Amino acid sequence: MIMVTGGAGYIGTHICVELLAAGHDVVVFDNFCNSQPEAVQRVEQISGRKLTLVTGDIRDPVALEAALRQHAVKAVIHCAGLKAVGESVEQPLAYYDNNVVGTLRLLEAMRAAGVNTLVFSSSATVYGEPQYLPLTEAHPLSATNPYGRSKLMIEDILRDLHRSDASWRIGILRYFNPVGAHISGKIGENPRGVPNNLLPFVAQVAVGLRSSLNVWGDDYETPDGTGVRDYIHVVDLADGHLKALAYLQKQGGLLTVNLGTGNGYSVLDMVKAFAEASGKPVPYQVMPRRAGDVAACYAEPSEALRLLGWRAERGLDAMCADAWRWQSGNPNGFASS
Numbered sequence: 001m002i003m004v005t006g007g008a009g010y011i012g013t014h015i016c017v018e019l020l021a022a023g024h025d026v027v028v029f030d031n032f033c034n035s036q037p038e039a040v041q042r043v044e045q046i047s048g049r050k051l052t053l054v055t056g057d058i059r060d061p062v063a064l065e066a067a068l069r070q071h072a073v074k075a076v077i078h079c080a081g082l083k084a085v086g087e088s089v090e091q092p093l094a095y096y097d098n099n100v101v102g103t104l105r106l107l108e109a110m111r112a113a114g115v116n117t118l119v120f121s122s123s124a125t126v127y128g129e130p131q132y133l134p135l136t137e138a139h140p141l142s143a144t145n146p147y148g149r150s151k152l153m154i155e156d157i158l159r160d161l162h163r164s165d166a167s168w169r170i171g172i173l174r175y176f177n178p179v180g181a182h183i184s185g186k187i188g189e190n191p192r193g194v195p196n197n198l199l200p201f202v203a204q205v206a207v208g209l210r211s212s213l214n215v216w217g218d219d220y221e222t223p224d225g226t227g228v229r230d231y232i233h234v235v236d237l238a239d240g241h242l243k244a245l246a247y248l249q250k251q252g253g254l255l256t257v258n259l260g261t262g263n264g265y266s267v268l269d270m271v272k273a274f275a276e277a278s279g280k281p282v283p284y285q286v287m288p289r290r291a292g293d294v295a296a297c298y299a300e301p302s303e304a305l306r307l308l309g310w311r312a313e314r315g316l317d318a319m320c321a322d323a324w325r326w327q328s329g330n331p332n333g334f335a336s337s
């Protein structure tokens with residue numbers, strides 16, 4: 001039995017689908033602060049299998065330990081957390097409480113229940129302002145906002161924990177920019193309010209929910225002046241978690257890998273690809289730079305290939321086509337069902 005914290009969220013649901021397809025039993029532990037039970041039902045529809053759902057908060061040690069013991073959990077994939085950079089600046093305590101304290105409670109509950117295998121959702125945000133590209137796992141770590149600092153603090157906690165007790169099996173996965181959706185169109189990213197991230201915003205413009213995209217700056221030192229990122233299909237990302245889990249169950253240790261494609265695409269590349277995939281216009285206007293953005297950020301993905309035998313398989317066309325299938329079939333997210 002594998003526990004997925006935040007298993008009702010965007011990345012968590014895609015991980016659950018891949019776990020169920022690979023024959024694992026799954027327990028989702030989620031407080032639904034930024035997700036809907038409907039998402040879990042969609043996972044079951046896609047999979048033709050049931051999973052176990054526990055509604056609970058990772059800051060609740062009693063609920064966590066009970067769930068770990070009751071369901072005989074062997075490993076935890078830890079996706080639960082708050083993830084909006086701007087909000088983290090406004091509400092730092094909420095971010096440190098949910099992300100850092102929540103992870104501490106989870107680790108204590110795992111220790112009490114005798115579960116020592118953890119895969120953690122980290123982020124390329126821990127590299128801060130890139131000093132070189134592509135980003136290798138050895139790049140210096142830093143953070144520029146409370147969200148990023150919470151991810152970096154958790155990474156430090158996990159490294160200290162492993163140093164103190166090498167029987168822990170810990171995978172730190174540094175995500176680049178997850179986009180796309182399951183090919184069925186039944187699950188996908190369902191942001192609350194105005195999307196902060198590029199692809200959900202573009203998708204909402206294409207479907208007619210918003211009139212046009214603000215492009216945050218076209219004066220960066222990049223080929224077309226707009227920001228360059230390493231967009232990775234969420235199903236490839238999910239598959240990376242299964243590979244990391246298999247690695248840890250076989251070899252143990254402390255694993256730290258980038259999950260990215262190694263390709264950088266600009267904002268305008270994404271707008272063009274999405275307009276082609278959807279057949280809809282994506283009007284935009286160029287605005288000043290967004291505070292805190294970097295010009296370019298993309299992965300050196302070879303460590304994940306070497307250690308896990310994992311590489312991203314899905315290209316830009318699939319990312320946009322699958323995001324469009326989800327967005328056009330569910331214009332109001334899970335609420336439309």
Ligand code: UD1
Binds near residue numbers: 125196267
């Ligand atoms: C952002 C966060 C990052 C977090 C990641 C995942 C910031 C500064 N960084 O990454 O810490 O790990 O999300 O949630 O918030 N863009 C536009 N118009 C828009 C939205 C985005 O032009 O309406 C541009 C951005 O300037 C950037 C690119 O699109 O060049 C990607 O932006 P976004 O999807 O927000 O991801 P990141 O900024 O890379």
